[in-house]
Amino acid sequence: GNSVTQMEGPVTLSEEAFLTINCTYTATGYPSLFWYVQYPGEGLQLLLKATKADDKGSNKGFEATYRKETTSFHLEKGSVQVSDSAVYFCALSSYSGAGSYQLTFGKGTKLSVIP
Amino acid sequence: GAGVSQTPSNKVTEKGKYVELRCDPISGHTALYWYRQSLGQGPEFLIYFQGTGAADDSGLPNDRFFAVRPEGSVSTLKIQRTERGDSAVYLCASSPPNSGVAGELFFGEGSRLTVL
Numbered sequence: 001g002n003s004v005t006q007m008e009g010p011v012t013l014s015e016e017a018f019l020t021i022n023c024t025y026t027a028t029g030y031p032s033l034f035w036y037v038q039y040p041g042e043g044l045q046l047l048l049k050a051t052k053a054d055d056k057g058s059n060k061g062f063e064a065t066y067r068k069e070t071t072s073f074h075l076e077k078g079s080v081q082v083s084d085s086a087v088y089f090c091a092l093s094s095y096s097g098a099g100s101y102q103l104t105f106g107k108g109t110k111l112s113v114i115p
Numbered sequence: 116g117a118g119v120s121q122t123p124s125n126k127v128t129e130k131g132k133y134v135e136l137r138c139d140p141i142s143g144h145t146a147l148y149w150y151r152q153s154l155g156q157g158p159e160f161l162i163y164f165q166g167t168g169a170a171d172d173s174g175l176p177n178d179r180f181f182a183v184r185p186e187g188s189v190s191t192l193k194i195q196r197t198e199r200g201d202s203a204v205y206l207c208a209s210s211p212p213n214s215g216v217a218g219e220l221f222f223g224e225g226s227r228l229t230v231l
Contacts, residue, residue: 004157042224044222049217049219051216051217089158096163096171101218102160102171103158107155107157
């Protein structure tokens with residue numbers, strides 16, 4: 001079955017540091033890949049996505065590239081801010097075979113950015 | 116505009132009791148999903164509705180769990196004879212028509228269920 005593995009946290013960085021959160025996946029077929037973010041007290045929201053190999057998703061200074069050869073979708077940001085403190089979830093979407101496109105999530109990585 | 120609304124935000128109940136969790140999706144979104152997030156884990160799929168029908172209920176853990184969406188909008192997740200292992204945050208998400216495999220899901224803030 002499908003699965004997503006992401007680096008365990010928590011991750012603590014100083015403001016303006018470089019961020020990488022690793023994500024690898026196992027899936028049949030051609031999934032779409034996502035990063036969702038959950039800020040404190042809020043619901044999950046889409047951060048970025050990529051739908052095919054070599055696509056790069058980007059948003060709010062975050063980037064991730066769909067690497068089919070390494071089955072990876074690592075999240076990066078060049079300079080983090082305190083406001084980026086949140087829990088980040090890597091996810092893949094594929095057809096379930098039972099009528100829906102299901103998201104399969106990783107366990108989440110908690111990021112804390114300190115001034 | 117209103118997002119996905121879930122009520123209650125917190126529910127504490129005793130083992131063996133019946134619980135209902137409500138989800139009000141974004142207006143016009145035909146697809147509705149329920150996920151469950153246990154402590155330290157990512158969300159796990161429970162059930163998917165397209166309109167009024169449950170198109171995919173393969174994620175429901177057992178027959179104590181049931182969900183309805185009678186008018187194609189609001190959905191209720193029902194849990195009978197609750198067990199301590201049911202304690203989790205129950206997330207609802209919706210998406211617009213024809214979203215497909217790359218479609219964004221819009222999540223509510225969740226209902227935190229604690230079974231004592």
